[in-house]
Amino acid sequence: MKTKNLVIALAGNPNAGKTTIFNAMTGARQHVGNYPGVTVERKEGRVKYKDYDITVIDLPGTYGLSAYSPDEVVARQVIIEEKPDIVVNILDASNLERNLYLTLQLKELGVPLVLALNMADVAEKNAVKINYSLLAQLLGAPVVRCVGNKNEGISDILEAVVNRYRGQGNIKERQMRYGQAIEAELSLLQEKINWGGAPAQEIAAGAETYSSLASPLTSLPLRWVLVKLLENDQEVSRQLAAVQDGQAIIDGVAQSQQRLKGILDMELEIALVEDRYAFIRGICREACERGALDRVSVTEKIDNILLNRVLGLPIFLGMMWLLFQLTFTLGAPFMDWIDVGVSSLGDWVNANMADGMLRSLLVDGIIGGVGGVIVFLPNIILLFLGIALLEDTGYMARAAFVMDRVMHKVGLHGKSFVPMLIGFGCGVPALMATRSLENPRDRLTTMLVTPLMSCGARLPVYSLLIAAFFPAYLGGNILFSIYILGILLAILMAKVFRAWLLPGEAEPFVMELPTYQMPTLKSILIHMWERAWLYLKKAGTIILAISILMWGLLTFPTVDNQGAEWENATVQLENSYAGQIGKAIEPVFRPLGFDWKTSVALLAGFGAKEVVVSTLGTLYSIEDEEGLAEETEETVSGFAERARNQSGYTPLVAYVLMVFTLIYVPCMAFIAVLKRESNSWKWPFFTIGYTLVLAWVVSFIVYRGGLFLGIGI
Amino acid sequence: MKRTLKELSPGERGRIKTITGNGSIRRRIVDMGLVPGTDLIMERYAPLGDPVEIKSQGFHLSLRKEEADTIILE
Numbered sequence: 001m002k003t004k005n006l007v008i009a010l011a012g013n014p015n016a017g018k019t020t021i022f023n024a025m026t027g028a029r030q031h032v033g034n035y036p037g038v039t040v041e042r043k044e045g046r047v048k049y050k051d052y053d054i055t056v057i058d059l060p061g062t063y064g065l066s067a068y069s070p071d072e073v074v075a076r077q078v079i080i081e082e083k084p085d086i087v088v089n090i091l092d093a094s095n096l097e098r099n100l101y102l103t104l105q106l107k108e109l110g111v112p113l114v115l116a117l118n119m120a121d122v123a124e125k126n127a128v129k130i131n132y133s134l135l136a137q138l139l140g141a142p143v144v145r146c147v148g149n150k151n152e153g154i155s156d157i158l159e160a161v162v163n164r165y166r167g168q169g170n171i172k173e174r175q176m177r178y179g180q181a182i183e184a185e186l187s188l189l190q191e192k193i194n195w196g197g198a199p200a201q202e203i204a205a206g207a208e209t210y211s212s213l214a215s216p217l218t219s220l221p222l223r224w225v226l227v228k229l230l231e232n233d234q235e236v237s238r239q240l241a242a243v244q245d246g247q248a249i250i251d252g253v254a255q256s257q258q259r260l261k262g263i264l265d266m267e268l269e270i271a272l273v274e275d276r277y278a279f280i281r282g283i284c285r286e287a288c289e290r291g292a293l294d295r296v297s298v299t300e301k302i303d304n305i306l307l308n309r310v311l312g313l314p315i316f317l318g319m320m321w322l323l324f325q326l327t328f329t330l331g332a333p334f335m336d337w338i339d340v341g342v343s344s345l346g347d348w349v350n351a352n353m354a355d356g357m358l359r360s361l362l363v364d365g366i367i368g369g370v371g372g373v374i375v376f377l378p379n380i381i382l383l384f385l386g387i388a389l390l391e392d393t394g395y396m397a398r399a400a401f402v403m404d405r406v407m408h409k410v411g412l413h414g415k416s417f418v419p420m421l422i423g424f425g426c427g428v429p430a431l432m433a434t435r436s437l438e439n440p441r442d443r444l445t446t447m448l449v450t451p452l453m454s455c456g457a458r459l460p461v462y463s464l465l466i467a468a469f470f471p472a473y474l475g476g477n478i479l480f481s482i483y484i485l486g487i488l489l490a491i492l493m494a495k496v497f498r499a500w501l502l503p504g505e506a507e508p509f510v511m512e513l514p515t516y517q518m519p520t521l522k523s524i525l526i527h528m529w530e531r532a533w534l535y536l537k538k539a540g541t542i543i544l545a546i547s548i549l550m551w552g553l554l555t556f557p558t559v560d561n562q563g564a565e566w567e568n569a570t571v572q573l574e575n576s577y578a579g580q581i582g583k584a585i586e587p588v589f590r591p592l593g594f595d596w597k598t599s600v601a602l603l604a605g606f607g608a609k610e611v612v613v614s615t616l617g618t619l620y621s622i623e624d625e626e627g628l629a630e631e632t633e634e635t636v637s638g639f640a641e642r643a644r645n646q647s648g649y650t651p652l653v654a655y656v657l658m659v660f661t662l663i664y665v666p667c668m669a670f671i672a673v674l675k676r677e678s679n680s681w682k683w684p685f686f687t688i689g690y691t692l693v694l695a696w697v698v699s700f701i702v703y704r705g706g707l708f709l710g711i712g713i
Numbered sequence: 714m715k716r717t718l719k720e721l722s723p724g725e726r727g728r729i730k731t732i733t734g735n736g737s738i739r740r741r742i743v744d745m746g747l748v749p750g751t752d753l754i755m756e757r758y759a760p761l762g763d764p765v766e767i768k769s770q771g772f773h774l775s776l777r778k779e780e781a782d783t784i785i786l787e
Contacts, residue, residue, distance in 0.1 A: 064744040068737040097770050098746045266731060266749060269740070274748040299773070303757075303766075312760030401775045405761035408777065414764070508738040508780055509764050510745060513773040 006054045008161055009078060011106060012090035013099050014061035015514040017118040019043075020148035020523070021090055022058045025158070042074075049158040052165075057084060063098070065105045067228075067235035076235075079111055080220060086161045087111045093123035093130060093145075094515075096288060100280045103139065104176055110221040113141040114160045116153070120145045122515075126297075129289035138283045140174035149520050175223075178275040181263045185256040186226055193249060195222035217243065229253040230260075231269050299394075299516045306398055316402045319395070323386040323424075325476065327379050327459070334378035335463075342371030361551055369547025369611075374536070379463070380456045381532050383425050388527035392519035396421075397511060404509055410491045411498030413437060414509055416446040420490065423453030424483070425531065427670040430455075431677050441502040445494050447674060448687060451666035452490040454483050457609040461661045464613050469654040478655070486662050489694065550604050550615050553578035592660065592699045593653040602660065608667040652712035656703045664695035718767070718784040721755035727786040728752050734783035746770055747784065 012018040026045025043058035059078055060071035067073055079087060089106055091099035096117075106113055117123075117130065136143040142160045146153025177183055195218065217225060217239050228236040230253060240246035257268060264271050306315055346367045353359040390396050399421065400407075404414025415437055423430035430450045437443040454462075462482060466475045554576045581603060582596035589599045597616070605612040649657070666674075671684045678684070706712055721727055729751045732739050746769065747753070753769035764777040 063741075066740055066744065068740050095770075095772050098772060101744065101746065270732060270743055270748065273743040274750070277746055277748050277751075300756075303773075307757060307760070307766070309758065309760050316760075397775075401759055401764060401766065402761070404775075404777065405759060405763045408763070414775075508741055509775065509777045510738065510741045510780060511775050512745075513766060513775055 003048070003051050003053045006052045006086070006161070006165060007057065007082070007084045008054055008086045008088055009057040009059050009082075009084040010088050010090055011059045011075060011079075011102065012061060012118075013063055013092060013102060015512060016061065016090050016092040016099060017148040018058065018061055018090045021116065021118060021146065021154065021157070022056060023523075023526070024148055024151050024154045026056050042078075047158070049155070050162060052162055054158070054161070057082070062102065064102060065109070066231070067233045073235060076109075079106075079109060080217075083219075085112070086114055086164055088114045088116055088157060088161060089141075090116045090118050090148075093117040093120045094126055094128060096123075096128075096130070097277070097280055097284055100139075100283065101276060103141075104276050104280065107140070107176065108221070108224045108227060110224065112164055113139075114157065114164055115139065115141050115143045116146050116157050117143060118146050118148050120153075121147045121150070127290070131287045131289075135283070135287040138174070138287060149523075176276065176279045178227075178272060179264075181260060182230070182268075182271065182275070185230075185260060186223065189226050189249075189252055189256060190222055192252060193222060195225075225249075226253060227272065230257060231272055297515070302516050303398070303513070306395070307401065312402050316399060319390070319399075321480075323383070323390075326386050327383040329476070331378040331382050335375050338375045338377065339371075342367065342375060346371070357555075360555065361548070365548050365551030366544065369550070370544055375460070377532060377536070379459050380425070381528055383456055383459075384528050384531040385524065387422060387425055388524045389519060390421075392517065392523055392527075394514045394516045397513050400511065401513060406491075408509070410494045411442075412445060412494050413439070413442050415511065416442060416494075419446055420450055420453050423450040423455060425456050427451055427453070427455050427666050428673050431670070431673045434677070439504075441498075441504045444678065444683070445497045445502055447678065448497055448683065448690075449490040449494045451670060451687060451691060452486045452493065452663065454486045454662050455609065455666075457667065458661055460610045460613045462658050464616070465649075465654045465658055469649060469651045478658075482658050482662055485659065485698075489663065489698070493690075493694070547611070547615075550578065550611070553581070553600075588696075591703070592656055592696070593650075593703050594657065594660075595648075598657060602664065605661065606665055606668065608669065609661060612661055650713050652703065652706040655706070655712060656699050659702050660695050660699045662695075663691055663698055665691050716786045718753070718755070718781040718786060719765075719778050721786075723755050723757045726752065726754045730785045730787045732784055734780075738780055739783065742776070742780070742784065745774060747774075 010018050010022055022043060022045060026047050045056045045058070047054050047056060057078060059075040062069070062072045062075050065072050065076045067076075078084070087106055089103050091103065103113070103115065115136070117132070120130075123130065132143045132145060142164060144153055144156045144160050146157060148154075178186070217236070225236060225240065226249075229240070229250060237250055240250060260268050260271075266274070305311060308315075346363050349359065349363050349367065353362070390399065400414035400417050403417045407414050407416050416434075419430045419434045419437075427450055430453065431447055434443045434446045434450070437446060462479055466478050470478050556577060557575070578600045579596065582600035585599050585603065586594075586596040589595075589602070594602070601612045601615040604615040665671075665688050671688065674687060675681055675684045716727070718727060718729075729747055729749050731749055732742055732747070734742075751769055753767050756766040756768050756773065758765050759775075764775045765781055766773055766775050767781075768774075
């Protein structure tokens with residue numbers, strides 16, 4: 001049998017479980033979160049069903065299809081321009097009214113729909129009885145029951161898609177009707193326009209050439225275009241103005257708007273929305289039976305505690321504190337195991353290979369560099385476990401709710417808190433998460449201050465320095481102070497940027513607080529796996545490349561040929577390229593208490609922050625070869641001990657180094673994504689510049705302040 | 714005297730009369746189903762006093778007080 005290609009798009013409200021269905025359908029590994037707008041990227045997957053090869057596009061979660069939010073514009077664009085064969089509208093069955101609002105707009109667009117009522121089990125538990133066949137009849141689209149997170153009904157959706165595509169199922173298209181006055185204007189306009197062909201006026205005037213309105217718009221129902229124009233949709237009117245006689249249509253609609261203004265008792269835009277909701281309520285009255293609801297739900301009971309006026313903030317701060325204890329304390333034993341493994345591998349290579357350049361490259365460059373990175377994998381996995389739990393339970397939206405007052409004060413949005421929180425894991429997904437911010441200024445400000453959220457890649461640097469220079473009982477507090485410093489600086493910079501760089505109106509905070517959910521193990525595991533893999537890929541590629549580059553910079557020019565004066569490896573190091581660069585920039589770092597080796601490590605950290613550690617490791621393991629011939633069994637503390645012995649840092653300098661690492665230039669990956677997300681090189685370069693200056697100034701203050709007060713010297 | 718959503722205390726109910734304001738904020742509010750005639754209940758204020766949480770048509774929504782102030786109640 002020949003397979004046929006089919007393209008479907010998944011549309012639905014945020015939190016309707018669209019991503020879960022997408023995963024269940026295609027098996028794609030994609031993160032599922034509870035925060036509205038987590039699916040901001042274009043996701044595509046494939047599934048074979050019967051003799052169909054189906055491409056599935058996961059649209060951004062939206063409440064409507066207006067031109068106000070980028071997510072909605074994107075969803076609309078995909079439907080209009082890519083023309084999927086079928087749009088599968090995923091609805092939260094326990095919240096049908098609001099979810100059907102999008103359905104109506106999809107219907108107006110004239111796309112063939114299949115409705116999937118997700119979380120049907122939750123609805124049934126809440127005693128909501130839905131008459132599926134009646135609903136299908138009223139809406140003119142097949143309706144399927146499904147439970148995404150239990151894998152129920154997925155094949156039913158595909159079956160309905162295929163049937164709909166084949167034109168089976170006896171579906172009668174029904175059109176929703178607006179109020180009388182609006183409908184009268186719509187038919188008046190429709191009569192005047194020969195849509196997709198030639199303007200009626202021209203036909204009447206007997207024009208010889210008919211202008212075909214060539215644009216993706218003209219393949220859409222005229223009714224939809226007119227409704228959008230009545231709503232003052234800037235996007236549609238911009239596109240329409242570009243096609244021939246489009247302006248005439250726009251003018252005609254403007255006249256209708258004028259007439260309606262005199263008739264309607266409310267503004268037209270609201271009247272249109274109200275009519276839609278009135279229609280939906282009518283449908284729900286017929287097809288749904290509500291049981292004895294209005295009891296206090298579990299979510300409300302939980303929120304009575306978590307969002308309590310007195311307890312809300314301490315609970316929130318406690319959660320954040322727990323997140324870091326989880327990451328730091330629980331990760332330590334795993335780190336030791338990995339470290340032992342990596343160093344025994346190095347020892348084994350040392351014992352089984354002839355001395356020479358290749359062995360040096362392998363042990364010092366590759367094993368040393370990458371080993372110093374994967375040793376911190378447990379930290380990253382645990383941190384993302386925590387973040388995944390916060391997102392998938394639905395607490396993340398509450399965090400935004402609790403924090404909005406503060407965020408709004410500095411000119412940001414409660415939603416900005418989420419990308420910034422994700423920024424603690426990695427700046428790259430954080431940048432992507434800023435897409436849920438509708439206001440471009442809010443979004444850009446958030447993107448610019450996100451690097452001040454100390455990402456997971458910086459954690460290795462802190463971990464090493466804390467282990468080496470501070471007593472164990474102080475470790476957690478030192479770490480916490482660094483994170484707090486980052487947050488305070490982010491607040492400060494956001495205020496500065498919002499006041500001078502990007503002044504303007506703040507974004508609305510109209511956000512759904514989703515029902516709490518038990519996170520599924522699968523989605524947590526997918527999330528952790530995704531992040532760990534991302535980190536390892538970075539470790540495997542960029543970091544390995546930089547480790548080798550660093551090894552090269554440290555090894556060349558070789559001084560093996562001449563005389564006894566080069567015997568000392570430290571001298572070799574000083575004369576290597578790295579040493580030369582480090583010395584050249586040392587004067588800049590001197591006032592911060594950094595020597596040239598630290599300068600070299602910071603330089604290497606441009607590539608990726610975790611490289612600061614591996615470079616310090618490389619620098620000191622090379623010294624070891626001349627100094628200490630025999631090494632005892634290594635652990636993280638062994639590594640740290642060496643750093644302490646060899647670097648000659650005081651605790652103050654170590655702390656300043658942590659501060660500098662926190663603030664200065666985000667990694668290459670961040671810069672690359674920032675370029676893509678902000679669509680210009682201006683902002684990446686600006687970010688590099690401002691973080692460097694800020695890092696230097698703050699480090700200087702901390703160092704000089706510490707010296708003055710006599711702390712940690 | 715006009716009463717707005719902002720003036721409701723936690724636990725108080727109201728019915729939307731109209732929505733002032735304009736642009737994306739108003740559109741977002743009405744798209745969420747907060748159209749004239751809709752019943753709602755003020756659930757709580759955030760721990761720091763702003764934003765507020767309301768419940769309407771079975772779902773929970775948060776908005777800032779300045780936004781709640783654009784929702785005029787009957």
